[in-house]
Each structure stands twice: as structure tokens, then as C-alpha cells.
Amino acid sequence: MNRLHHIRSEEKKYHDYCYDQYKLFEQGSWLYKPVQTVIDLLPLIEKDHPRVLDLGCGVGRNSIPIAQAVKAYNGKVICVDLLNSAIEKLDQYRKMYDVEEEIELHQEDIGQYQIIRNEYDLILAVSALEHTASETEFEQALRQMAAGTKQGGINCLIVNSSMEEIDLTTGDNLEVLLEVNLSTAEMMSKLERIYDGWEVLRQVVKPLEYEIVRGERKILLKTSAITYVARRESND
Template sequence: MDRIEFIREAEKKYHDECYENHTLFEPGSWLHKPVKTVIDLIPLLEGKENPRVLDLGSGVGRNSIPIARAIKSRNGKVICVDLLDSALYKLKEYSKEYRVEETISIEKADLGYYEIRPDEYDLIVAVSSLEHVHSEQKFTSVVNQMAAGTKKNGMNCLIVNSSIEEIDLETNKKLEALMEVNIPTEEMMMKLKTIYSGWEELNVFEKALEYEITRDRKPILMKTNAITYVVKKSRGR
């Protein structure tokens, strides 16, 4: 098993257990509520008929379901892309529960190889997902596709981890971060600013985070600088 396969197997175990043991929008995990940065963009979609939204790495729908509920009455569509069967199975069930199954379209794909058609979307969301593509080159390719796939005056919302560290809380030993793409914060920010040159910055900041996760039943401290990057495509670009 190579490095990428090992990382993906560990991430699969972590997410499978989370989706099995925690219910969407119930307290007790990060599934408790949608990301405020994403939800704050919903009013900016008002007035658009047939709005189209792409959620890359949608998981079980903690962001896509609230968006779908908001744009359902305007014949909107949220395309949800994820690789994990457990996530897509739960997403299908939750979309029925919240009565947005006709608004949500589910696609299974590796984000690094998912084709985004040009000028297709009013909003593209990628929350803690792009760092899971195979390589930095794939990361850059996907973000460029996101930019090209956005309509004029459309928006991209990225939340991406950078400068990631993992520490074994039992031994206090620093471990190799199990993340496919781990780019230093300054380099990541510069990369995004280059790709989105000429776009209007709506909400751009970085925040140092620490939280405990479990890998193979061991407590791990994950430290990261989470970059929030929300931009709007300028008219005429």
C-alpha cells in the first residue's frame, strides 16, 4: 500500500465511523451544523432563477442540504460530489428526510478527476476537501477548473487546511500528517491569490485550529491553519 492509499484508508475509516455514529444536525460532532461562511452566501443567490451550486466533497450534506432548501423554490440544483460510499448513502437518505431529493444531484467521483464544465455554476463550495486530492498539481488543476466553471458574478467558497501537523496525545510524538496535500500557509494563500487574480474578495482569512480526532482508536491532536477563501467572479472576466 502506497502513501496515498494508506492516507485514504485512514480517512475512510474516520469518516465511516463518524457518519455511522453521528446524525446530521444533531450535537456531538462537526456534523452538528453547516459552516457559517457557506450559509452566509445563500442570500447572495437570491434573485437568481435556476441557480446551480457545486459542492465538492459534500459528505452527508451538512452544507448542501441547507443550500438546497434555500433554492428549491427557484428550481435550483445542488450537485454533490464525494468519493465515499458511506457519505453518499447517508446524503441520499438525508435529502429525502429534508425533502430536497429533487434539488440534490449525487455524483460519486475523486475530486482530482472530476470534470467541471466551464461557466456552469453560480456557487462552487469546497470545504476541507481539496487537500484530499492526489497531489499539489491536482490541487492547482481543480482550483483552476473551479474558477473556469463559475459564471460571471458567481462565487467560489474554499475552506482548506494548510501547514497541518498531527501529534499522538498518548506519547506527545509528532506524526506524519495523514493528508494528501499539505501546503505551507503562505504558499497556499499565494497560490489562491494567483488563481483568483482579478476576482473580488468577499471573505479571506486564516485561523489556527486544534482539535482531537481518533485514528485506530488512538487520540490524535490535529493542528492546522485553516484558510477561508471566498471570492466573486468579476463582471467581464
């Protein structure tokens, strides 16, 4: 098994376990609530027929609240995720939360997904783009996001950088099981270059650490999480 297949196999095990063990919007995991930065952006897309793209949507912790918000405006949320477990759960949740018509599902690798140009009022990728297959694919996805955004539209990214994995039993530093693990400086440089000329609405780098389990091993994940929100210039 090559490195990419190994990483994605481990990611699938971790996410499948989370999706089975924890329900959306119930305490106990990161599925408990949507990202506040995403919720803060919702008033900016309250218009007729808003179009939203959620890359790496998971089971819908962000896309469900977005769909609820745009329902009154005849909006649509396009949800893309590689894992069939995520898409299957989101299909259940969109029915449960009465937003089946507002959410469109696509099971696809986000690094390969073709984004329509000038199509979206909001594109978000929350802890998603670092799971593209390579640094080249990462940049291509970013450029597609930018090109797929309408004038006055917004891109919202939360991306991990400078990640470390530490075995909590031995204290050993382990190989980081992440497809794209750039330093914070490298990641910021890419974002600033691709979004040159856009209005930066929010830019925050926050050190985070949390425990996960891989097999029988308890792991400490350390990351510098970048929140980057930018709005494309409008000619209005």
C-alpha cells in the same frame, strides 16, 4: 500499500465511523451545523435556476441547507464525494429533508471530476481540496473551479494548511495523513494567483486544533484553516 492508499484508507475509516455514529444536524460532531460562511452566501444566489457545486459534500451539512434555500428558485445542487458512505447517507438525508429533486449525487474523486465551464453560480469546497491526490491535482481542481464559475459567481473554499498531528499519549509528532499539506504561505500564494482579478469577499486564516482517534491512538490535529471567498467579475 503506497502512501496515497494508506492515507485514503485511514480517512475512509474515520469518516465512515463519524457518519455511522453521528446524525446530520445533531450535536456531538462537526456534522452539527453548516459552515456559517456558506450560509452567509445564500442571499447572493437567490435568483432563477441557480446552479451550485459542492465538492467533497460529505453527508450534506452544507448541501442540504443550500438545497433548501434554492428550492423556491428551481435551483440544483450538484454533490460530489469519493466515499460511497457519504453518498448513501446524503441520499437518505435529501429524502428526509425533502430536497431529493434539488440534489444530484455523484460518487467520484473530486480531483478527477470534470467541471463544466461557466456553469455554476456557487462552487464550494469545504475541507476537501487538500484531499486531492497531489499538489498538481490540487491546482488543477482550483483552476477548474474558477473556469466553471459564471460571471458574477462565487467560489467558497475552506482549506487546511500547515497541518500537524501529535500523539496525545507520547507527545510525538506523527506523519500528517493528508494528501496535500502546504504551508499557509504557499496555500495563500496559490489562491491569490488563481483568483487574480476576482473580488475577494472574505479571507481569514484561523488556527484550529481538535482531537480525533485513529485506531486506538488519540491524536491532536493542528491546522491553520484558510477561508477564502471570491467572486468572479461580472460584465453587467
